[in-house]
Amino acid sequence: MTPERAVGQSRVTVGVAVRETATVIVGSHIRTRGGLPSVVTGAEAIGAEAVQFFASNPRMWRPPAIAEDAAGAFREDCRRAGIGSTYLHAPYLVNIASPNPEFHRRSVELSRASLAAAEALGARGLVVHAGAGGPGEPAEALARAAAALEKIAALGTHAHVSVELMAGSRGAVASTVDEAVRLFEAVPNHERLRLCLDTCHLFAAGYALDEPDGVGECFAELQRSGLASRLVLIHANDAAFARGSRRDRHANVGQGEIGRVGFGAILRRPEVRGCTVVCETPGDEEAHRRDIATLKDLAAPSPGASGGDGGTPRPEASRASGAAPGARGSGAPR
Numbered sequence: 001m002t003p004e005r006a007v008g009q010s011r012v013t014v015g016v017a018v019r020e021t022a023t024v025i026v027g028s029h030i031r032t033r034g035g036l037p038s039v040v041t042g043a044e045a046i047g048a049e050a051v052q053f054f055a056s057n058p059r060m061w062r063p064p065a066i067a068e069d070a071a072g073a074f075r076e077d078c079r080r081a082g083i084g085s086t087y088l089h090a091p092y093l094v095n096i097a098s099p100n101p102e103f104h105r106r107s108v109e110l111s112r113a114s115l116a117a118a119e120a121l122g123a124r125g126l127v128v129h130a131g132a133g134g135p136g137e138p139a140e141a142l143a144r145a146a147a148a149l150e151k152i153a154a155l156g157t158h159a160h161v162s163v164e165l166m167a168g169s170r171g172a173v174a175s176t177v178d179e180a181v182r183l184f185e186a187v188p189n190h191e192r193l194r195l196c197l198d199t200c201h202l203f204a205a206g207y208a209l210d211e212p213d214g215v216g217e218c219f220a221e222l223q224r225s226g227l228a229s230r231l232v233l234i235h236a237n238d239a240a241f242a243r244g245s246r247r248d249r250h251a252n253v254g255q256g257e258i259g260r261v262g263f264g265a266i267l268r269r270p271e272v273r274g275c276t277v278v279c280e281t282p283g284d285e286e287a288h289r290r291d292i293a294t295l296k297d298l299a300a301p302s303p304g305a306s307g308g309d310g311g312t313p314r315p316e317a318s319r320a321s322g323a324a325p326g327a328r329g330s331g332a333p334r
């Protein structure tokens with residue numbers, strides 16, 4: 001974290017065109033209780049046109065084991081169910097910035113295995129958190145995260161690595177746009193990387209996503225950084241705690257501190273068009289069906305939409321968290 005560095009001075013130099021569609025595809029993180037078939041039936045039950053899920057037990061180091069015929073059946077089920085976008089999320093245990101060499105090695109290995117599974121399943125990408133290091137070693141943590149991303153992306157799959165920014169938690173490698181730029185620039189083959197923004201994390205890190213002007217400032221910063229073209233995935237989670245809290249606790253869409261006004265402004269941003277939008281929100285099927293309906297409603301074009309420009313947010317990094325989907329803000333860095 002170098003707050004004195006002017007926002008927008010750093011730029012990722014290699015632009016990559018990644019837009020695949022003109023509208024957002026809305027869906028949800030899906031629990032895979034009954035294996036791959038349950039992902040598709042679960043998605044159909046809540047009106048999800050995009051899915052994200054864990055391909056293996058998120059609390060274990062065991063890699064995904066997906067048979068070729070099961071993968072083929074899954075791709076066919078998705079096609080039949082009209083699921084237009086699929087992402088895998090790396091397990092909770094993965095911390096690509098871990099100061100523990102054994103955890104770091106295992107994080108890289110499990111991420112590589114998960115990316116291979118994403119490829120087999122026809123997923124667009126694998127979501128990997130930017131990670132968190134130990135106290136007082138931000139440069140070392142960034143170097144470890146970058147080295148890990150280099151190794152993971154070296155698999156050379158069609159499925160890309162989507163780096164998810166953190167909630168400003170302690171030791172987090174990247175929670176702000178500027179920190180994301182530094183991380184991407186530290187990865188030699190960064191053209192293989194994409195960006196995942198979690199609205200709850202951004203809000204917790206200090207971005208004023210509860211106000212249309214704040215949304216405008218956030219995306220203007222993203223444009224100036226050169227990373228806007230890398231944005232492929234939005235985790236649409238409302239926030240249970242106040243702006244800048246650095247606490248990663250998700251709330252249902254429109255029912256937290258970001259609120260409907262904030263989500264409306266976010267979903268109408270041009271940078272978000274063509275992105276996949278999935279919620280990782282609490283509650284049962286009914287709650288998720290409602291969240292998806294709300295997101296689709298707010299994403300519908302309306303006259304006079306689009307945010308403002310200019311200004312800078314006041315994000316500061318430093319506290320712990322970094323849990324994955326549906327997160328309760330668990331997780332000290334490992």
Ligand SMILES: [Zn+2]
Nearest residue numbers: 198235280325
């Ligand atoms: Zn997320």
Ligand SMILES: [Zn+2]
Nearest residue numbers: 248323324327
């Ligand atoms: Zn979260």
